[in-house]
Amino acid sequence: MSFTKEDYFRLFPSCIAVKGYSRSLIIDTDERKLFYIGNSHYNLIQELETNSVLEIISIKSNDEGFIFLNYLLRNNLGQIIKKENLDNFLPIDSNINIPFTSNSIIDVDNYNFSLLKLSIEKLSLAKISNIQFRFLNDISFSQLKKIIQLIESFSFYTVEFLFSSTLYSMMSKENISYLENNQLITKIFVFNSNYERIQRNSKFLFLSKVLNDYNLCGHTSVKYFSSFLETVINSKKYNSCLNCKISIDKEGQVKNCPSMKESYGNIKDVSLIDVLNMTSFQKFNKITKDNINVCLDCEYRYVCSDCRAYTDNPTDIYSRPSKCNYNPYICKWKNEEGYKTLEECGVISNKDAFSIDFDKIVSINKLLWEEETENA
Numbered sequence: 001m002s003f004t005k006e007d008y009f010r011l012f013p014s015c016i017a018v019k020g021y022s023r024s025l026i027i028d029t030d031e032r033k034l035f036y037i038g039n040s041h042y043n044l045i046q047e048l049e050t051n052s053v054l055e056i057i058s059i060k061s062n063d064e065g066f067i068f069l070n071y072l073l074r075n076n077l078g079q080i081i082k083k084e085n086l087d088n089f090l091p092i093d094s095n096i097n098i099p100f101t102s103n104s105i106i107d108v109d110n111y112n113f114s115l116l117k118l119s120i121e122k123l124s125l126a127k128i129s130n131i132q133f134r135f136l137n138d139i140s141f142s143q144l145k146k147i148i149q150l151i152e153s154f155s156f157y158t159v160e161f162l163f164s165s166t167l168y169s170m171m172s173k174e175n176i177s178y179l180e181n182n183q184l185i186t187k188i189f190v191f192n193s194n195y196e197r198i199q200r201n202s203k204f205l206f207l208s209k210v211l212n213d214y215n216l217c218g219h220t221s222v223k224y225f226s227s228f229l230e231t232v233i234n235s236k237k238y239n240s241c242l243n244c245k246i247s248i249d250k251e252g253q254v255k256n257c258p259s260m261k262e263s264y265g266n267i268k269d270v271s272l273i274d275v276l277n278m279t280s281f282q283k284f285n286k287i288t289k290d291n292i293n294v295c296l297d298c299e300y301r302y303v304c305s306d307c308r309a310y311t312d313n314p315t316d317i318y319s320r321p322s323k324c325n326y327n328p329y330i331c332k333w334k335n336e337e338g339y340k341t342l343e344e345c346g347v348i349s350n351k352d353a354f355s356i357d358f359d360k361i362v363s364i365n366k367l368l369w370e371e372e373t374e375n376a
């Protein structure tokens with residue numbers, strides 16, 4: 001491939017580069033794929049914003065720039081543009097407002113249809129589009145069907161269910177196909193399953209986790225990341241879990257999330273529209289991962305949901321999600337060989353301080369990644 005001094009490179013607007021402490025990521029929001037790149041390559045992409053391809057290639061030794069450019073083009077992450085056409089190539093404006101669809105969670109412990117009906121009516125009045133029902137105790141299929149029939153009389157967009165495998169094991173083929181074919185239901189998480197399973201072309205996701213308050217959500221894993229363009233853009237501006245979310249816990253208390261302590265009143269007594277407008281209720285809306293200790297250094301920060309219910313330090317609103325199993329300073333997940341805790345890497349993140357021992361991280365990474373390259 002040869003270039004002229006008129007050739008420039010641009011990532012496609014749907015491909016978003018994110019720099020982390022130790023490596024960077026390109027999120028391909030069209031293909032919903034993640035591409036890992038070095039931070040020097042992230043810098044190269046920035047340099048390509050203002051320099052022609054030829055200029056960049058000529059200043060990089062060992063054809064590094066050329067090889068990387070080929071990698072980007074081969075993976076369909078960007079394109080070569082003539083200088084005269086640069087003005088026509090508009091990147092996605094991260095200041096545009098992509099409206100978040102509004103979400104809600106209803107926790108159900110002891111099945112109480114009249115309380116559920118009241119909650120659903122009030123959510124509909126507040127123009128909430130999506131509901132997730134989390135059944136903490138066993139319910140029967142007929143109770144579930146009664147709830148579905150009720151929701152169908154409103155204009156919600158999507159519904160998700162979380163329940164235990166006990167209900168699934170009691171369902172007939174007809175029951176399962178009723179749920180599979182219902183347009184409103186988008187996902188069904190079956191907890192307490194014997195093994196983890198995702199079925200192709202099915203709404204059912206089987207999880208081996210025990211169904212309890214703590215296990216229901218907030219876990220961090222590549223399989224839970226969301227690389228939709230809407231999520232990535234909104235995550236840069238708003239909290240990726242709690243913005244536009246309202247919840248009703250198993251006691252009927254209205255909260256940001258059912259697992260949080262603070263209540264804004266009981267669903268029997270309050271208007272959800274009033275709660276949504278309270279300044280205190282909105283306090284999490286604009287906390288992004290760029291504000292959260294440790295996450296602000298993580299390359300996954302715009303694809304990862306930000307749990308505020310379970311954090312390292314509950315008294316610090318900017319504390320890292322405590323269920324996170326990733327160390328962005330060494331790019332290792334807890335179950336991977338060579339993993340070290342933040343503390344072992346010299347990263348202090350507690351109620352008094354957030355500090356990083358830069359030299360220690362350099363030496364750990366050197367040891368870790370040089371060893372891995374040698375063993376590869």
Ligand code: SF4
Nearest residue numbers: 217218241257307308
């Ligand atoms: S704040 Fe955490 S526990 Fe609450 S809904 Fe979000 S991820 Fe789940």
Ligand code: SF4
Nearest residue numbers: 295298301304324326
């Ligand atoms: S460090 Fe933060 S952004 Fe990164 S994976 Fe963990 S919770 Fe998500």
